[in-house]
Amino acid sequence: MTAVDRPLSAVARATIVPRAFFRRDRRIEASYRAGLLLRLGSAVVTVGVFFFLGRTFDAAAPGLTDVGSSYFAFVLIGIIAQEFLGQAVSGFGSSLRESQTTGTLELMLLGPSRLVTLLGSSMLWLYASAGLGALTYLVLGVALGVDVGRADVPAAALGLGLLLVGLAGMGFLAGAVVLVVKRGNPLGWAFRGASVVLGGILYPVAVLPPVLQLAGQALPITHGLHVLRGAILDGDGVVALAEPLLLLAVVSLVHLALGVAAFEAALRHARSDGSLAQY
Secondary structure, eight states: OOTTTSOOOHHHHHTHHHHHHHHHHHHHHHTOHHHHHHHHHHHHHHHHHHHHHHHHHHHHSTTOSSSSSSHHHHHHHHHHHHHHHHIIIIIHHHHHHHHHHHTHHHHHHTSSSOHHHHHHHHHHHHHHHHHHHHHHHHHHHHHTTOOOTTOOHHHHHHHHHHHHHHHHHHHHHHHHHHHHHOSSOHHHHHHHHHHHHHSOSSSOGGGSOHHHHHHHTTSHHHHHHHHHHHHHHSOOOTTTTHHHHHHHHHHHHHHHHHHHHHHHHHHHHHHHTTOTTOO
16 A cells, blocks of 8 residues: 555544644735734834823832733733633634635635634634734733743633634624625624723723623633733633633533524525625
8 A cells, every 4th residue: 555545544534624724714814924023013113002001000009900010010911811702803803704705715614614613713823813912912021021930831821712712702703794694794893892991901990880891701811811911921820710711611611502503594594595705
């Protein structure tokens, strides 16, 4: 039996679609080299702005945040999480819209792969790209004095993983709307806005009125930031962060279930009225 005729292992068969999506999206991204430079420049400017804002806030209102040693450290974790949020709810919608306009969406969905596999595979490069951006922010932050020497890596990794699950669900919800309305990404915009206002990206949720604090509990990023800041800035472990980790897991799984169900419903609607290939 030749190498060509040899049957694929179960692992190889299971990863064919994810690897194909990852290679495709990586090549598309690599074809726009100017975009990488623009993202790097944007990261430098963003970190610089918040570094000097942090010095201002720390001088005017010391103890503004309840984690970390400074406002800059606090907000750095926020903009790192926002990088993943943007790719999940905006990047996925843009990728879906591009597939519609190029005519590849219908062919992709008519294939033998399960919808969950296709949705998950579509997120791989988006999260890898967000990871590169997040690492850039973190390196710049450390260079400017953010102390991550006490970080509990297992707790941070678990928190990030659960957060990505919830953000993917939000992305699928936003993608379902894109699939139906075919204009813009209104729900993605709403998710990003709500996360900034209610999720504690730029300021502690404790400064919000109680009703808004309660609303923010429905967002994965609220609990995700609690875990990430505690693990990275304060060195809290999994045991110390058990409650926010549990809340994060529940909220993220609910968003994921809603997102997959909404996308399936939107897909059925698009197929029934023959609008799947329209744009």
